[in-house]
Amino acid sequence: MDFFKGTERMMTMDDGVWLRHANPWSGWTRMLTCLPLLVLAIWSRVWIGTWALIPVALAILWIWVNPRAFPPPARLDSWMSKGVLGERIFLNHRAEVADHHRRAAIVLSLLSLPGFVVMVWGLYALWWEGAVFGTILMALPKIWFVDRMVWIYEDWVREGRSVPGLESRDV
Template identity: 75%
Template sequence: MDIFRGAERLMRMDDAAWRRHANPWSVWTRFACLPLLVLAIWSRVWIGAWALIPVALALLWIWVNPRAFPPPVRYDNWASKGVFGERIFLEHRAEIPRHHRQVAMVLGFLSLPGVVIMIWGLYALWWEGVVFGMILGVLPKVWFVDRMVWIYDDWVRAGRSVPGLEVRHV
């Protein structure tokens, strides 16, 4: 199973959504999605079953976020390159150098221990574990986005067109 492709299908990303997600506001607010979801789940302590409402709203925001902002005027910033690097990674993985593919997979797996700790913390109401787990889970994701920037830059330097963009952007 390809977890990267599965996530893309779940999010139903088309060309327009990818371009809108390349807006730095989309990328930076995306990093707030996990704390928002965690807070919504934790709210069961305060509001009981009503916590399903903030959980549903947080999940809705996770889906809406890539579509919530207009496409950026320019695509030459870290966030936009990271988004389109991920698109290149998803659509042309076999053409990407092996070292990039391996690092992307390792970074994906490095998030797992943090996610497990975070989930346990949510279950056990251990806030220190939740915070520590979120940090352990998000840091590899930031590094993953940075690797996607590298993939984007290599791709464009090689003169390849970027999926979803009508012209080449440096």
């Protein structure tokens, strides 16, 4: 199964949700809050035991709600908007995206794995430094990934191609 398409399916992202997610407020709040909130919610088992399932569920709910929580942006020229739209292009037209972009996206996704391992170990072993450091190690390649998606978006638009879900909108 394709990891990238699987995560899109799990999030039930359609054209309207993608457009709302292209709002910079959605992209930035997702990047800055979703993973840290989930880590904190899992860590809360230290303080509240099995009641931690409630903040974990709320964090997962926020991860799902976030792309839907903001209106479509008035403009699509911000770095984050381009990154979100570039990800949409990458997911829907990967075979048409330049090889160097596809390779970079895979490498950047793989670069998040060491951070994931450290974060999970930190959460399991109650090693807060590991949980925090792992979260940061996961986030840095993700920011670089978004930047690569901006590049994909800009190449796509420069070629005069329409962005999926925005065919009727001026990008």
